[in-house]
Amino acid sequence: MQKDRILFNSLFKQHYSSCVYVAYAILRDQQSAEDAVQELFIDLWNKRDKLFQVKTHQAYLKKATQFKCFDIVRKRKRTPEFSDEMEFAAHRSILSPEDEIVSKENLIRIKKAIDALPEKGRAIFYMSRRENMTYQEIADTLKISKKTVEYHMSQNLTSLKEAIFSLILLILLYL
Secondary structure, three states, rough: OOHHHHHHHHHHHHHHHHHHHHHHHHOOOOHHHHHHHHHHHHHHHHHHHHHHHOOHHHHHHHHHHHHHOOOOHHHHHHHHHHOOOHHHHHHHHOOOOHHHHEEEEEEEEHHHHHHOOOOHHHHHHHHHHHHOOOOHHHHHHHHHHHHHHHHHHHHHHHHHHHHHHHHHHHHHOOO
């Protein structure tokens, strides 16, 4: 147990600041980034037996931080007070003019990717993400099976991931 603490403490000291940097790039808020990384390290401590089996901690921690932050963003999006426009307006005051232009362009790219989805898939996507409907509620509304809704959402998310992947790379490189 003492050896685990020493190794974990060393890992924490070595990678904490780079994890906060990655988190900040996604969350755009220093306190949220620090909180996310703290939560991540708590989760990692609870699963430390798996962590110590990892060969490249830097890459693992970067991915784990990204997933933790994407989870936070996803949870924010599920609550009505964190819509795209409101979140953008909240961050506008801290963005430089260049960052604001880039953020607007990114928002436009994301909306175009959503608009490029097939009509039925786009409708299901909006019901799920904008109206916070469950798959069963969507199925009942459209009079289709829940499996069909799951299929369309899977296809939608795959399409959006492909369309947005390059955007994420640009964002991470820009920061």
